[in-house]
Amino acid sequence: MQLQQMLKLLVASVSVLSFGVAGCTEQRQLDAQAQQPTAPATQTAQPAPDTQTEQRQPDVPYVPTPQVVVDEMLQLANVKKGDVIYDLGSGDGRIPITAAQKYGTRGVGIDINPQRVQEANANAQKAGVTDLVEFRQQDLFKSDFGKATVVTLYLLPDINVKLRPQLFQQLKPGTRIVSHDFDMGEWKPEKVVQVEGPNRQHTLYYWVVPKQIPANLR
Known part of the structure; x- marks a missing residue:
């Protein structure tokens, strides 16, 4: 009887650990996706006149003018x-x-x-x-x-x-x-x-x- 209880506790611990690892992996994937450039979605509306939809790296580093x-x-x-x-x-x-x-x-x-x-x-x-x-x-x-x-x-x-x-x-x-x-x-x-x-x-x-x-x- 005592052995059965120990086995149940072991199975439950493994299940909780697996759930935690899966959750961390999913969150890391979401974080990585958030940092990736998002592909421009197809839209019927025109972009605002002061914004261009395409993105690229700046040509020059940002250095403030004194x-x-x-x-x-x-x-x-x-x-x-x-x-x-x-x-x-x-x-x-x-x-x-x-x-x-x-x-x-x-x-x-x-x-x-x-x-x-x-x-x-x-x-x-x-x-x-x-x-x-x-x-x-x-x-x-x-x-x-x-x-x-x-x-x-x-x-x-x-x-x-x-x-x-x-x-x-x-x-x-x-x-x-x-x-x-x-x-x-x-x-x-x-x-x-x-x-x-x-x-x-x-x-x-x-x-x-x-x-x-x-x-x-x-």
Whole structure:
């Protein structure tokens, strides 16, 4: 009788252990699936105008621009209230937000990383400028900058050069462009400014879109 009770207890313990292991395995599978990129579902509704459905890795790592450099970029571009500033690779949104706070300028930030866009929107709300700025989760190479009078960017040299034909195609003559740290290859800047930051010196490049695009830049 005592042996039968011991066997029953042993069977019950094994059943509980098996259930626990199965539960842990299932949860781990769910966690792994949650971390996997989700295949885009087929939808009949159109995506929101400020969001693109495709996802890919960002072209550049996220490195925030020091505030002293942000201020100098806006000053170099001679930003005014009537301008529309597009920040390409907008990160936490500090450039459009600063422009809105200091000059009352309307701004659009574009970033492919949804986390950065969410952070930028939260920062705009804290700054009280949501009526002046918006942030779009988009691929820069599939975006439209045509309404910009000022473009700011902090990308990489090869990305700048790759983006250059798109800027020439979309931007009106007279549009001002300021790049943090990196130039645009054969397109020589009109001004180059050095800015002393918290940890190092930063270089700013300034261009104005010409009426006629030189043949070697097309």
